[in-house]
Amino acid sequence: MTQSAKFMTLERFINEGEEMHPGATGEFSGLLHDLSLAAKLVWREVSKAGLVNVMGSTDRMNVSGDIVKKLDVFADETIFKAMDHGGHICVMASEENEDILHIPDRYKAGKYVLLYDPLDGSSNIDANITIGSIFSIFIRVSDGGGKGTLADCLQPGYKQVAAGYIIYGSSTMFVYSTGHGVHGFTLDPSVGEFLLSHENIRIPAKGKIYSLNEGNFSSWDPGMQKYIQYLKETDKSTGRPYSLRYIGTMVGDAHRTLLYGGIFAYPGDKKNPEGKLRLMYECNPMAYIFDQAGGKSSDGKQSILNVRPTSLHQRTPVFLGSTEDIGMCERFLKGEK
Ligand code: P6P
Numbered sequence: 001m002t003q004s005a006k007f008m009t010l011e012r013f014i015n016e017g018e019e020m021h022p023g024a025t026g027e028f029s030g031l032l033h034d035l036s037l038a039a040k041l042v043w044r045e046v047s048k049a050g051l052v053n054v055m056g057s058t059d060r061m062n063v064s065g066d067i068v069k070k071l072d073v074f075a076d077e078t079i080f081k082a083m084d085h086g087g088h089i090c091v092m093a094s095e096e097n098e099d100i101l102h103i104p105d106r107y108k109a110g111k112y113v114l115l116y117d118p119l120d121g122s123s124n125i126d127a128n129i130t131i132g133s134i135f136s137i138f139i140r141v142s143d144g145g146g147k148g149t150l151a152d153c154l155q156p157g158y159k160q161v162a163a164g165y166i167i168y169g170s171s172t173m174f175v176y177s178t179g180h181g182v183h184g185f186t187l188d189p190s191v192g193e194f195l196l197s198h199e200n201i202r203i204p205a206k207g208k209i210y211s212l213n214e215g216n217f218s219s220w221d222p223g224m225q226k227y228i229q230y231l232k233e234t235d236k237s238t239g240r241p242y243s244l245r246y247i248g249t250m251v252g253d254a255h256r257t258l259l260y261g262g263i264f265a266y267p268g269d270k271k272n273p274e275g276k277l278r279l280m281y282e283c284n285p286m287a288y289i290f291d292q293a294g295g296k297s298s299d300g301k302q303s304i305l306n307v308r309p310t311s312l313h314q315r316t317p318v319f320l321g322s323t324e325d326i327g328m329c330e331r332f333l334k335g336e337k
Contacts, residue, residue: 209263
């Protein structure tokens with residue numbers, strides 16, 4: 001770690017990033033600052049989940065049909081309230097809300113659009129396993145400057161201007177990109193600041209870990225089954241067999257894949273041809289991050305970033321990882337191997 005990185009706060013890094021981009025209005029840095037505050041507020045509750053009565057479930061279901069955990073509700077409301085009044089955003093969308101979320105009339109609407117999964121992996125909360133928040137940012141396409149629209153939200157991933165996630169694990173990290181590489185900041189709870197700890201994250205071209213729910217094996221297409229069997233064969237020249245690592249929280253599995261290489265996947269199957277994970281606020285932001293870190297994403301045929309959105313909560317098969325591993329997987333899926 002370079003000397004300057006030791007004291008590089010997220011706020012300073014964002015401000016200096018804005019200075020690097022002529023014409024930047026500083027509006028973007030304001031948005032990211034608000035998001036980092038939301039991250040700290042969510043962390044504060046998540047870090048004591050075992051101690052106070054935020055465990056257990058509410059009686060609500062979200063669009064995914066999951067029982068909504070109390071922390072889900074808290075995280076959803078906290079992020080919305082942290083972001084709704086800064087004047088940076090014209091509309092939001094969240095996994096926890098079926099419809100788009102309008103900015104209250106008393107606040108100015110800005111030019112950005114925020115989509116987020118407030119607490120990914122919530123089924124792991126009670127087991128104290130890593131969970132996370134994921135965010136995706138676009139520039140509005142509707143004019144008029146007033147309230148944003150559904151069309152502002154339903155943009156393809158390649159039009160994102162920023163994306164990232166907060167991972168609440170052994171330490172809490174804020175990982176994001178604005179199109180100039182991927183940077184990770186670790187929360188120092190003693191000062192309440194995110195400090196630069198992983199500057200310019202680059203994913204290895206090839207890994208030796210695969211990460212997916214192999215319990216669905218019997219429902220996968222033959223090409224997918226053959227790919228996983230291939231990874232488990234012994235062949236030292238190609239670094240096989242790979243190891244299986246699966247947390248069951250996308251943010252945790254994707255973060256490890258980003259740092260160590262390999263492949264994370266949630267494929268479609270006979271029961272759910274579109275898989276389980278959501279395009280707009282899980283797969284698109286993660287695909288943007290992997291792309292920016294020198295990795296690759298796929299829905300089995302094309303980059304996730306090129307998938308045309310048709311609805312807010314649509315699902316997509318998703319493969320994220322090292323370029324060589326995604327390439328090999330796609331060859332099996334296309335029947336070329
Ligand atoms: P499964 C968590 O519930 C989640 O939405 C993602 O974070 C995770 O990758 C996936 O579902 C795990 O799903 O079917 O393996 O339990």
